[in-house]
Amino acid sequence: MKITVQRDVPSGRDADATFDYLLDFRNATEWDAGTVSCERLSGDGGPGTKYRNVSKFMGRQVELTYTVDNVDRAARRFEITGSTGSTTSEDTIAVYNRNGAVRVDYRAVFTFPTIFLPAYPLIALAIRKLGNDTAAQLEKSLRA
Numbered sequence: 001m002k003i004t005v006q007r008d009v010p011s012g013r014d015a016d017a018t019f020d021y022l023l024d025f026r027n028a029t030e031w032d033a034g035t036v037s038c039e040r041l042s043g044d045g046g047p048g049t050k051y052r053n054v055s056k057f058m059g060r061q062v063e064l065t066y067t068v069d070n071v072d073r074a075a076r077r078f079e080i081t082g083s084t085g086s087t088t089s090e091d092t093i094a095v096y097n098r099n100g101a102v103r104v105d106y107r108a109v110f111t112f113p114t115i116f117l118p119a120y121p122l123i124a125l126a127i128r129k130l131g132n133d134t135a136a137q138l139e140k141s142l143r144a
Contacts, residue, residue, distance in 0.1 A: 001111070001112045001113070001114055001116060001117055001120060001123075002109055002110065002111050002112075003109075003110045003112070003123065003124055003127045004107065004108070004109045004110075005107070005108050005110075005127055005128065005130070005131035006105070006106065006107040006108075006131075007105075007106050007131055007132075007134070007135035007138075008103055008104070008105050008106075009103065009104045009106065009135050009138045009139045009142070010101060010102070010103055010104075010139060010142070011095070011102040011103065011104055011139075011142040012102075012142055012143040013102065013142055014102060015076055015095050015096070015097055015102045016076070018076075018095045018102055018104060018142060019073070019076040019078075019095040021142075022078075022093050022095070022104065023045055023068075023071065023078055023093075024045055025038055025040070025045075025049075025051045025053070025066060025068070025080060026038050026039065026040055026051070027141075028053065030137075030141045031134070031137055031138040031141040031142070032055075032134050032137070032138075033130060033133035033134040033136075033137045034055040034056055034057055034130050034133075034134065035053060035054070035055050036054045036055060036056055036061060037052075037053070037054045038051055038052070038053045038054070038066075039051065039052050041065075043068065045068065045071075046068060046071050047068050047069065047070060047071055048067065048068065049067070049068040050065060050066065050067050050068075051065070051066040051067075052064075052065060053065075053066050053082060057126065057130070058122075058123070058126050062084055062087075063084065064082035064083060064084050064089065065082065065083055066080050066081065066082040066083075067080065067081055067082075068080050069081055075094070076094060076095040076096065077092070077093070077094040077095075078092075078093055079091065079092050079093075080093075086112075086113050087110065087111065087112050087113065088110070088111045089108050089109070089110050089111075090108070090109045090111070091106070091107065091108045091109075092105075092106075092107045092108075093105070093106050093107075104138065104142070106134070106135070106138065108131070110127055
């Protein structure tokens with residue numbers, strides 16, 4: 001069972017500063033509405049870097065291990081996958097310029113085990129709310 005959320009958010013920072021801020025996933029505590037804590041476990045921020053992320057979702061705290069899968073600095077794009085062991089979040093974050101303004105395209109694909117299928121409507125609503133809350137918080141954090 002997959003649910004995708006995608007948001008496009010303006011940034012008040014330059015493109016390189018925006019990309020560097022988001023690539024350091026420890027900063028997710030500032031911009032991701034669900035993240036409670038995030039610490040780097042290994043690596044330098046590039047591919048293979050691992051993070052321990054504690055997030056709040058549907059009233060519960062869940063721990064995910066995120067791994068940076070791909071970093072394309074020239075395109076200002078990276079992919080990072082988080083897993084609880086049964087649920088995954090595949091995130092793609094790209095920073096780009098449009099009409100002289102810096103923007104962030106944030107896409108997350110959540111995969112839940114089929115055992116959660118009866119709760120799909122509630123989970124989909126919660127994911128949509130998380131996407132909206134994260135977009136608002138991300139925009140706020142990128143104003144500085």
